Amino acid sequence: MPKTLYLVRHAKSSWVNPSYSDFDRPLNDRGRHDAPEMGRRLKEKGILPEIIISSPARRATETLDGLNRELQVNPDSVFMQKRLYEASTEILIEIIQALNNTADSALIIGHNPSMSWAIEKLSAEPGGNLPTCSVAAIRLDSNDWNLAGICTGELLFIDYPRKPA
Secondary structure: OOOEEEEEEOOOEOOOOOOOOOOOOOEOHHHHHHHHHHHHHHHHOOOOOOEEEEOOOHHHHHHHHHHHHHHOOOHHHEEEOHHHOOOOHHHHHHHHHOOOOOOOEEEEEEOOOHHHHHHHHHHOOOOOOOOOOOEEEEEOOOOOHHHEOOEOOEEEEEEOOOOOO
């Protein structure tokens, strides 16, 4: 079965407290609203990823919490991947290629610019600059995660909280 990948840019983060390191920045009010909203939209489309991998940065883990309030993915299928924080596109592709082939769908929560660039690498479609809390869905033209970025996939959709209906 072809693999489906959901790339999520973390929700809007707060810059209010300058004492926080970049890694420790939390979501702002809009981000705390948008993450569950995007989880609801995915659920309405019948999307339930078999595995979720998130950057351990606070804004990414808070995005995960918001999404998963709606999706309710089993905690045993949710993983933190330190390499996603400040990952290059190449590292992001390596993480995708290392996914277990028993899973046919995966959701990855990370950061720009690698999330935007990965869309182009995986689908040959321009990803542009993903707005915060965007979800890009890509169906790979392969039954093997290891071929991600080698075989071109199909960009199914990009959705984000402020996208016009």
